[in-house]
Amino acid sequence: MAFSRISKLDPPSRGIFRKAAVMLCSLLTSLLLVHCLADRCIPTSPPPAKASSSRAGGLVLRDSGSVRTKRLVYEWTSGSGLVRRSSRDERARLEDSLILPPPDLVSSRKVSPRFAGKLSPLGEGSKKLPQALIIGVKKGGTRALLEFLRVHPDIRAVGAEPHFFDRNYDNGLEWYRDLMPKTLEGQITMEKTPSYFVTREAPARISAMSRDTKLIVVVRDPVTRAISDYTQTLSKKPDIPSFESLTFKNRTTGLIDTSWSAIQIGIYAKHLDNWLQYFPMDQILFVSGERLISDPAGELGRVQDFLGLKRIITDKHFYFNQTKGFPCLKKAEGSSKPHCLGKTKGRTHPNIDPEVVQRLRDFYRPFNMKFYQMTGRIFGWDD
Numbered sequence: 191m192a193f194s195r196i197s198k199l200d201p202p203s204r205g206i207f208r209k210a211a212v213m214l215c216s217l218l219t220s221l222l223l224v225h226c227l228a229d230r231c232i233p234t235s236p237p238p239a240k241a242s243s244s245r246a247g248g249l250v251l252r253d254s255g256s257v258r259t260k261r262l263v264y265e266w267t268s269g270s271g272l273v274r275r276s277s278r279d280e281r282a283r284l285e286d287s288l289i290l291p292p293p294d295l296v297s298s299r300k301v302s303p304r305f306a307g308k309l310s311p312l313g314e315g316s317k318k319l320p321q322a323l324i325i326g327v328k329k330g331g332t333r334a335l336l337e338f339l340r341v342h343p344d345i346r347a348v349g350a351e352p353h354f355f356d357r358n359y360d361n362g363l364e365w366y367r368d369l370m371p372k373t374l375e376g377q378i379t380m381e382k383t384p385s386y387f388v389t390r391e392a393p394a395r396i397s398a399m400s401r402d403t404k405l406i407v408v409v410r411d412p413v414t415r416a417i418s419d420y421t422q423t424l425s426k427k428p429d430i431p432s433f434e435s436l437t438f439k440n441r442t443t444g445l446i447d448t449s450w451s452a453i454q455i456g457i458y459a460k461h462l463d464n465w466l467q468y469f470p471m472d473q474i475l476f477v478s479g480e481r482l483i484s485d486p487a488g489e490l491g492r493v494q495d496f497l498g499l500k501r502i503i504t505d506k507h508f509y510f511n512q513t514k515g516f517p518c519l520k521k522a523e524g525s526s527k528p529h530c531l532g533k534t535k536g537r538t539h540p541n542i543d544p545e546v547v548q549r550l551r552d553f554y555r556p557f558n559m560k561f562y563q564m565t566g567r568i569f570g571w572d573d
Contacts, residue, residue, distance in 0.1 A: 315372035319363065320379045322404040322497055323396065326387025327455055329418040330408040331479035334516065336382045338490055341507055341519065344499050346371040347380040354381075355396055356389040363399065378497060384408075388454065388461050393468040404497060405469060410479030411571040412456025412558070413550045417539050419452040424540065434546045446553045453550075459560040466564075476565050486517045 324332050339345050352358065354366045370379050386392040387407055396403055410418075420433045430436075439447040448454055455461075465474065475496040482489045487505040494501050508517045511530055518530035555572055562568050 315374045315377075317367050317370045317372055318379045319367050319399060320370065320381050320403070321400070322378055322380045322406065323386065324380065324382030324384070324406045324408065325392070325396075326384045326407045326461075327409060327415065327458070328384040329415050329422065330384065330410040331477070331482045332382050332384045332408050334482055334486075335406070335408055335477060335489075335493070336380075338486060338503060338507075338519065339380065339493065341503050342494065342499060343502065344377050345380055345497075346373045346377050347382070351383040352381050353383050353385065355392040356383065356385050359391075359395055378499070387465075388451075390464060393465045397468040401469075403469075403473070405465070405474045406477060406493065406496070407474060408477045408479050408482065409458055409561075409569065411569075412458070412554045413547060413571075415456055415479075416452045416550065417542055419455070421539050423452075433540065434543050437546055437550065444549055446550070456554060457557050459557045459564060462561065462564055471565075476567060478569055480569070483516045 324336060326332070336347055340347050348369055348371065352366065352369050354361070354369075358365070370381070373379050386396070396405075416437075417433065420436070424430060434441070436450055437447060437453065439445045446453060448457070462474075475493065477489050477493060486508050487503065490503045491501050494503060507520055509520055510516075511518045551572070558569070558571050
């Protein structure tokens with residue numbers, strides 16, 4: 191009788207099966223979405239991404255559809271309690287879908303050059319040992335050159351002077367590499383330390399790092415450079431002896447004291463001899479400190495050619511600041527505002543006895559002539 195009652199029960203309702211199927215599909219869909227959030231559903235070898243026509247701030251979306259999907263996934267999962275992210279984390283994940291503009295886009299200037307090759311949203315790129323160094327000279331204009339070069343999208347440079355090859359060499363190359371900024375493929379890593387040019391051990395040490403390192407030396411009239419050097423020291427130590435007394439070993443005989451660093455640095459030919467034992471002349475570029483003021487775009491053009499870069503830094507990047515007496519950038523790296531070097535640059539020089547200045551010109555003349563012959567360029571300091 192009981193068996194008869196059981197056998198006569200109605201079969202399970204189809205609605206129950208439908209509800210169970212819907213719940214199962216919903217569960218599977220949720221699991222798939224969580225899986226995709228971890229980027230595990232992306233093929234290991236995706237086809238080349240096609241940039242969409244939409245851009246944001248000079249950047250191109252790798253796949254706008256994938257960005258929308260990620261937003262939807264975030265909304266669904268955060269709403270259901272499966273995954274909860276802050277808005278900052280969400281932005282970081284979305285930035286992963288951004289790529290740098292292609293070179294042809296930058297060359298056509300459809301994208302601001304300051305974005306090109308500069309952005310690495312999630313720490314892209316790697317730290318490399320520098321391929322080019324500004325090695326001198328002190329008070330020649332090295333800071334100005336570095337600031338001008340940093341406008342170029344294919345140059346990444348350390349702001350502070352590392353002094354690795356003269357003071358910190360014992361720290362090792364890995365320590366040095368860690369100081370460098372991250373660079374992308376095709377970018378050049380640079381640093382500047384003007385004291386390298388007069389450091390006897392520097393050429394051998396740099397050559398040991400890489401014989402292909404390109405070297406840039408900013409040179410300036412050695413007499414003017416010496417006075418500028420003294421002016422800088424005077425601003426820090428107001429009680430130092432006069433320029434005239436430091437210049438001579440014996441003022442009566444007129445013997446120049448070449449042990450004084452302000453004088454010694456300007457004997458460019460002597461220091462260059464040391465570098466030529468390790469590097470060929472075609473790996474060293476000499477930039478005129480005077481022309482860096484009178485024609486910055488012209489000198490920067492030579493530097494860009496030397497580094498094998500496209501001439502992006504031109505006249506349009508500069509304006510002459512009458513107050514400071516030297517050119518400034520209309521737009522510095524990473525900024526839309528004009529930028530001039532700080533108050534420590536362009537100091538007013540003290541008045542120096544004209545006789546002392548002439549003695550120094552006579553002293554430097556033979557060294558200058560040799561330097562002109564070695565470099566194949568007449569800098570005009572003896573005119």
